[in-house]
Amino acid sequence: MRITLQVVVQDEGEMPATVTEIAQFERDGLDVGSLGLHLEEAKSLLGRLQRTMVAAQVAEAVARTSICPTCGTPLACKGHHRLIFRTPFGRLSIDSPRLYPCRQCMANAPTFSPVARCLPERVSPELQYLEVKFAALMSYGLTVNVLHEILPLDHVLAASSIRRQVTALGRRLEADQATDGRQQEEIAAGSRLQDIPEPSPVRAVGIDGGYLRLAGHGRRQDGWFEVIVGKSMRDQEAGHTFAYVHKLEHRPADRMSSFLLREGVQPDQPVTFLSDGGDTVRFAQLGFGDRGEYVLDWFHIAMRIQNLEQMIKGRPAHCDGPSNAVLIKALHGATCHLWHGCPYPALRRLESLGWDLDAEASPEEAKLLGKLEELIIYLDNNRHCIVNYGDRYRHGEPIASGFVESAVNQVVSKRFVKRQQMAWRPRHAHNLLQIRTAALNDQFRSNIERWYPSVAGGERHRLAA
C-alpha cells in the first residue's frame, strides 16, 4: 500500500490553491513494527510540512510588502540573502529580499528587508521554550540528546546554544517577575480602600538555603556559594517556589514582596516566615518589619535538644555533679518553655544546666558543654523567632519548615548537585534557577505565551477534524 501526503495552501486572494506532495509511505502487511508512523518518518514529515508552510507564509508576506503601501507601485529588489531561523521542526534557511522603498512616496528612505523585519529573533519561541525547559529539568547534554531523538531538528543543537538560551530567558523571566510584582502592587494599592480584605491565600512562606560548588575552584574550602530557596504553603493548592543565588541578590526584601504579590498576598496582609535560623536566611527576611511573623522551625529546635539528651544519657554514671536524671529534667523544663514561646526562662534553665557541668572533668563532659553552648547561642540568636508553638499547633498553624527543605531538594539538589563534580558559575546558576522554579511552578509556558502572544494560538490554529 502507498500513502501519499499533500499540503494544500489556499491564500486569501483569488489565486488557485497550491498542492505540494510532502511524503509517501510504503506499507506491506500489518505487524507491530509497521503499524502507523515510524519515528524517523514522523520527524521527516514534520520537517517537510514545516518547510512547505514556511515557504507559503514567507511568500505571502513578501508579496504583501513588495508594493508601496501608498501608491501600490511594485518595489524594486536590491538583492537577496538567506536568513537562518531555528524551530523545533528544523533549521530553516529563508530567502529574504532587500527592497528599495517607493521612489515617488518615500524618496531617500533606506532599503529594507521585510522578512528580517518580521523575524527580529532567529530562534522560534517554542524551540526556546523546549530547550530551556528541558535544560531546567536535566543536564544540557541530556537535553540535546532527548530533543534530537524526538524532533527533526536537522541541525546540531549544541549544549552551548542551550546555555545561551538559559542566560537570555533566565534574565527575561527575572525582569518580568519584578515588573509583575510592581504591577500587582499598583493594583493592590488601587483596590485597598474600597475592598474588604480577604484572608491571605498563603499560610506561610518557608525559607531555606543550599550550597553549590563554584566552578573553577577545584576542591578549595571556599569554593561554594549559597542558594536561597523560598516556598509558599497554600491552603487549597500546591505552593510555589522561588530561588536565587544569595550573593547576587542585593534586595532580597524586594524579591520577597514581588513573590508575595504574585502569590496573591496583599501588601497589608501579614505573612508568617518559617526558617531554620541560618544567617543568610535571616537576611532574606529583612525589611519586612512588623508585616511578617518570623517563626523558627520547631523541628530544628527539637532535633538539637534531642541530640543533647542523647549525649546526657550516654554520660558515665560515676560523673561528679548532678545526676543524668536531674540534667534531663532541666532540659525538658527548658523545652517546655520553648514550646510555649518563652525563650528567656528556657535560656536561663539551659545556662544553669551549664554551671552544673565541669569541662575539666572529662572529654565527654567538655563535649556536652560545647553542644549545650551551641544550643544556647542558636536560641539566643533566634530568640525573636521563638513563638508559642503549642498554641500554633493547637490552631493548626504551621510550625515546621520541612516543606521548604524538600523544596530545596527539588529545586537545587536534583538538578545542581546530582554529582559531586558538578560546578557552577553563580550568574549562570542564578539564571537557570529562575527557569527551573518557573517550570516547577508550572508557570513557564504562560510566560512564553505572554511574551509571544501568537504562540498561544487560539481557534485560528484548530486542527481539521
Ligand SMILES: [Zn+2]
Ligand atoms: Zn508609492
